[in-house]
Amino acid sequence: MAEVAVREVNGLRFEERDLRGNVPDLAKGGEFSEIPLVRRIDPIFGTGVRFVSGAKIQPDSRADVTELTAPGGFCPFCPGSHEKYTFPFPSAMVPEGKISRNLALAVPNIIAYSTYSAVAVYDSTRHFVPMDEFNPGLLYDAFSAVMQHVRDVRRYDPRAAYSSINANYLPPSGSSLIHPHLQSSNDYVPLTAQSVLIERARRHRKEGRGRLLGDYVDAERDGARYIGRIGEVEFLAPFAPSGFREVWAVFGGAADLVDLSDEHVTAFADGLARVLAAYVEWNLGSFNFALTGGGPDAEALGLNPLFRIVARSNPEPWYRSDVTYFERLYGELMVDITPEETSAGLRERF
Numbered sequence: 001m002a003e004v005a006v007r008e009v010n011g012l013r014f015e016e017r018d019l020r021g022n023v024p025d026l027a028k029g030g031e032f033s034e035i036p037l038v039r040r041i042d043p044i045f046g047t048g049v050r051f052v053s054g055a056k057i058q059p060d061s062r063a064d065v066t067e068l069t070a071p072g073g074f075c076p077f078c079p080g081s082h083e084k085y086t087f088p089f090p091s092a093m094v095p096e097g098k099i100s101r102n103l104a105l106a107v108p109n110i111i112a113y114s115t116y117s118a119v120a121v122y123d124s125t126r127h128f129v130p131m132d133e134f135n136p137g138l139l140y141d142a143f144s145a146v147m148q149h150v151r152d153v154r155r156y157d158p159r160a161a162y163s164s165i166n167a168n169y170l171p172p173s174g175s176s177l178i179h180p181h182l183q184s185s186n187d188y189v190p191l192t193a194q195s196v197l198i199e200r201a202r203r204h205r206k207e208g209r210g211r212l213l214g215d216y217v218d219a220e221r222d223g224a225r226y227i228g229r230i231g232e233v234e235f236l237a238p239f240a241p242s243g244f245r246e247v248w249a250v251f252g253g254a255a256d257l258v259d260l261s262d263e264h265v266t267a268f269a270d271g272l273a274r275v276l277a278a279y280v281e282w283n284l285g286s287f288n289f290a291l292t293g294g295g296p297d298a299e300a301l302g303l304n305p306l307f308r309i310v311a312r313s314n315p316e317p318w319y320r321s322d323v324t325y326f327e328r329l330y331g332e333l334m335v336d337i338t339p340e341e342t343s344a345g346l347r348e349r350f
């Protein structure tokens with residue numbers, strides 16, 4: 001077994017080890033040989049990832065979603081429906097009732113998955129937005145609408161201080177509705193990964209360090225996983241991803257979601273549009289994202305809002321889920337693309 005390679009920077013441990021898989025070599029009549037099987041551990045979340053070689057997990061063609069995304073059937077977010085089937089927030093909670101920003105519309109979520117939640121469509125005038133049509137303006141409007149909900153909720157009930165803005169896009173990502181949307185989640189308690197992030201930041205501070213995510217970006221800025229910066233938002237591929245083609249964005253100059261300025265959202269929307277354009281080029285057709293706030297102590301802990309996006313299996317009949325027992329039951333990603341490859345493909349767009 002190979003030695004562990006550890007790079008320690010700013011109190012962050014970048015750990016990598018080659019587990020060396022023992023497999024028969026087909027070209028040599030089944031003779032056993034060792035092939036690379038690199039495993040890394042994430043310095044922030046502590047999760048493992050193993051990079052397999054010789055697997056063909058990435059799609060080589062784009063999924064045809066024409067039938068899946070065709071209008072028809074009931075959709076609460078389509079024109080003619082959202083006026084009737086979505087409801088305003090109570091005015092004490094959200095003064096606007098329903099939050100409109102150009103084509104984007106944020107309304108209460110019918111399903112109670114958080115104490116205070118909202119669902120926002122990027123475009124309330126059409127049932128489907130293909131991935132190659134997520135331009136910065138569309139993303140800016142949708143994020144602005146959901147951000148408004150988060151700020152309003154925080155004013156209405158300051159105890160609901162654990163906020164995040166998240167999305168599923170098409171069924172392989174878990175989305176139950178085709179009409180593209182994003183959601184806000186505001187709770188009295190953190191989501192699991194949110195609490196891991198917060199506790200990790202607390203430990204970082206106890207060790208006399210600075211800002212956890214700022215230190216992480218500093219450690220990576222000159223390396224092969226750094227993608228680029230737009231305004232105060234820095235994009236990079238994480239050392240040990242938790243999903244396919246994962247990209248992170250760290251928002252400088254803000255601690256929690258409610259601190260994000262218009263400039264932050266503009267810069268971020270620009271960057272996210274570039275990431276999604278690369279996803280299209282890589283024939284990817286489904287994704288999840290999470291923009292996570294640091295809770296009530298975000299400023300004291302030196303946290304920054306963290307955005308993460310991962311590609312999911314393509315929406316096609318009999319698709320293979322990208323979540324195997326490794327991911328679902330062990331919290332460990334098995335992937336055939338490295339963050340260095342993801343970053344290399346994205347850097348030219350930044």
Ligand SMILES: [Zn+2]
Nearest residue numbers: 075078127179
């Ligand atoms: Zn619709």
